[in-house]
Every structure is written in structure tokens, then in C-alpha cells.
Amino acid sequence: MTNNKAETNNGALMAFLVVAIGLVPVSSVVSAEWLRITILVVAILGISTVSFFLLRNVKRRQANGD
Helix, strand or coil, X not given: CCHHHHHHHHHHHHXXXXXXXXXXXXXXXXXXXXXXXXXXXXXXXXXXXXXXXXXXXXXXXXXXXX
């Protein structure tokens, strides 16, 4: 993967991470309990998934010597 493409990929992942973290305070405003739990579960899954891929990209770049 080229360096420019890797930076674009990391930028997109960071944008998704910001959105996932932003869902947490939104869930406190929602009055329906089932919707609050659903939003929190989606946020937790999103944060975990994006963090995994970001760490994988960092390890890959370190292995390539970038």
C-alpha cells in the first residue's frame, strides 16, 4: 500500500472513530431505554473495530519500516 493511500485510509478510520465516540453523549439525551442501549452498543462496537484497524495499520507500517 502506498504511503498516500495509507494516510487516506487512516484519515477515514479516524473520522469513523470520532463519529463513534460522538454517539456516546448522544445516548444520554435519548429517552427510550432500548434506543439508548442500542446506540451505546453500536458506539462500543464501532470504537473497538476502528481501533483494531488503526492499530493493525500502525503495526504494518512499523513492520515495513515506514
